Amino acid sequence: MSAxxxxxxxxxxxxxxxxxxxxxxxxxxxxxxxxxxxxxxxETLGLVGESGCGKSTLGRMLVxxxxxxAGELFFEGENIGDLDETALKPVRRKVQMVFQNPYASLNxxxxxxxxxxxxxxxxRVGTPESRRKRALELLDIVGLQPEHYARYPxxxxxxxxxxxGIARALALEPRLIVCDEPVSxxxxxIQSQILNLLTDLQGRFGLSYVFIxxxxxxxxxxxxxxxxxxxxxxxxxxxxxxxxxxxxxPYTQALISAIPLADPARPTPEVILEGGVPNPIDPPxxxxxxxxxxxxxxxCRVETPDLVGTQEHKVRCWVVNRELASSS
Amino acid sequence: xxxxxLPSTARSTPESRLRHVVRGTLAGWPARISLLILALALACxxxxxxxxxxxxxxxxxxxxxxxxxxxxKGVAGYWLGTDQLGRDTLSRIVEGTRITLLVSLFAVLxxxxxxxxxxxxxxxxxxxxxAVILRLIDIQLAFxxxxxxxxxxxxxxxxxxxxxxxxGLSGWPRFARIVRGSVLTVRHLEFVDAARAIxxxxxxxxxxxxxxxxxxxIIVYASFEVARMILLEATLSFLGLGVQPPTPTxxxxxxxxxxxxxxxxxxxxxxxxxxxxVILAINIFGDALRDALDPQLDERL
Numbered sequence: 001m002s003a004x005x006x007x008x009x010x011x012x013x014x015x016x017x018x019x020x021x022x023x024x025x026x027x028x029x030x031x032x033x034x035x036x037x038x039x040x041x042x043e044t045l046g047l048v049g050e051s052g053c054g055k056s057t058l059g060r061m062l063v064x065x066x067x068x069x070a071g072e073l074f075f076e077g078e079n080i081g082d083l084d085e086t087a088l089k090p091v092r093r094k095v096q097m098v099f100q101n102p103y104a105s106l107n108x109x110x111x112x113x114x115x116x117x118x119x120x121x122x123x124r125v126g127t128p129e130s131r132r133k134r135a136l137e138l139l140d141i142v143g144l145q146p147e148h149y150a151r152y153p154x155x156x157x158x159x160x161x162x163x164x165g166i167a168r169a170l171a172l173e174p175r176l177i178v179c180d181e182p183v184s185x186x187x188x189x190i191q192s193q194i195l196n197l198l199t200d201l202q203g204r205f206g207l208s209y210v211f212i213x214x215x216x217x218x219x220x221x222x223x224x225x226x227x228x229x230x231x232x233x234x235x236x237x238x239x240x241x242x243x244x245x246x247x248x249x250p251y252t253q254a255l256i257s258a259i260p261l262a263d264p265a266r267p268t269p270e271v272i273l274e275g276g277v278p279n280p281i282d283p284p285x286x287x288x289x290x291x292x293x294x295x296x297x298x299x300c301r302v303e304t305p306d307l308v309g310t311q312e313h314k315v316r317c318w319v320v321n322r323e324l325a326s327s328s
Numbered sequence: 329x330x331x332x333x334l335p336s337t338a339r340s341t342p343e344s345r346l347r348h349v350v351r352g353t354l355a356g357w358p359a360r361i362s363l364l365i366l367a368l369a370l371a372c373x374x375x376x377x378x379x380x381x382x383x384x385x386x387x388x389x390x391x392x393x394x395x396x397x398x399x400x401k402g403v404a405g406y407w408l409g410t411d412q413l414g415r416d417t418l419s420r421i422v423e424g425t426r427i428t429l430l431v432s433l434f435a436v437l438x439x440x441x442x443x444x445x446x447x448x449x450x451x452x453x454x455x456x457x458x459a460v461i462l463r464l465i466d467i468q469l470a471f472x473x474x475x476x477x478x479x480x481x482x483x484x485x486x487x488x489x490x491x492x493x494x495x496g497l498s499g500w501p502r503f504a505r506i507v508r509g510s511v512l513t514v515r516h517l518e519f520v521d522a523a524r525a526i527x528x529x530x531x532x533x534x535x536x537x538x539x540x541x542x543x544x545x546i547i548v549y550a551s552f553e554v555a556r557m558i559l560l561e562a563t564l565s566f567l568g569l570g571v572q573p574p575t576p577t578x579x580x581x582x583x584x585x586x587x588x589x590x591x592x593x594x595x596x597x598x599x600x601x602x603x604x605x606v607i608l609a610i611n612i613f614g615d616a617l618r619d620a621l622d623p624q625l626d627e628r629l
Contacts, residue, residue, distance in 0.1 A: 060521075063525050065521055065525055085529075085530075088527070089527045092525065092526060092527035093527070096525060096526075097521075097525045099521065100518070104517045104518040104519065105517075105518035105519050105521075106519055106522075107519040107537050107540075107541070108541065108623065108624060109540040109541055109622075110537075110540075118523070118526060118528070119526040119527070122526050122527050122528045122532065123526075123527060152623040154623070165522070168522065168526070172526075
């Protein structure tokens, strides 16, 4: 297997909790707490988890909108985790992002043409005339019409705006696009159009995606591999078919059994999680999941399990890994 | 594939955008009347000698404190009456336009530039820079303005440039506060992140993504500030720190006439009406301009 396009090693992002007057901050929120992941060329990595599990923070670090507190981030073999803005500029051509909220991700004062051209202007690509041609070409690629060039964002629907966001991300012909919940703000009928567009573009331009979502059905549809996050850590990672057919981690099992299905004959989910996500300022000791875990035993409350398993399928759970080891 | 034959809608040249804004601004009657008032004020400022019916400096002690020409005791030719030295009020209003507008507009310009720059920096960079600028704002707001002006005038003398600078200094913290607040609401929107992800420099993000989206607040506030500056100039002139007599300014005329209100109301009221009209015109025009600059309001009839 060739070197991965993007690789994160023990990536962390901690936010200080604001201190009070005369009492400096001592606590931190470990939004991302030691994440290892890799993305191969032309691959889609799905990143799923509940709200607040740190998946968006992780995504922002991967495109270096945020600087990692610790850990290493390699893109095409180069450590980009520590680069400053000047040194990052060439990387920014190759790593782009599609944002969650199409109503906030476009500048309301810019025409859509200017929005799409901006990456080219910033990186001094082409002349004004060639940039305009490129923007019209991109409009066509994402399924919009040339007359959208002179329009403003408020004149478009949510789905059309998200297409503009995709066109902007495509303008510099990137290798990797981090999609942060790109369809969660859209109607279901529009969601599938955008997902199909993303799949088409991947085949056409050999793109890699990191696809962040809380919707497992969407991830099942688009991802090649899936990483499940819980409270800043990846708890399970596997190819999409394996994960959905044989989820190992109790959290993944609960997520998958909670997918609503339009089938009245289907029994109620076998695993229902109790309680809520713990406070990330003060996460549980040991395995973060143990307060809600049906399998939890004494060791889980004290020691943190590692993400271990085969190259293909890794899981962060004492109980599951012990059973796997004894059965093989 | 889109080919080279571009439809006409795919053009957004700067000229057409400018024309669009101008047309949008002047769409309503209030804005047109405002523009007329502002044009008249501008004409008075540029060529008072052609517009003023008399010499605004000429005194005639026999005709002190005349009421306006249409009242019983009015004298034809002195349309708005005369002041305590027998100078024609209308001519003095016309003569005073230049200094009044010059001082107030430049003072707003100075305080606007300084305040917008400080507010942008504070809101955008945050952290220590924000803390320092906020403290500077507090210091400036807490410092008695009159004392500051007296100190400055005592040191450098009462010139027009100094007056503009000192008045500008008094206004920047308010601009900075407003701009900082607006920047904070815009800074975390996704399109700012998107611009950063593209690799846009901080200057570009501020100038093209943040500033245009907070411009409406600045325009509206600046139109209020012009009014405040005209009155501030009057205050300073009253204390002898502003424009020196006999040069007429609107604010100065109000404070001069104040002492003779029981003998002639017109001396104070006439320049007051001039101030009110110009400020109203600036406010209405500023409003119309803000609406025309906002593409989201284009569809409104």
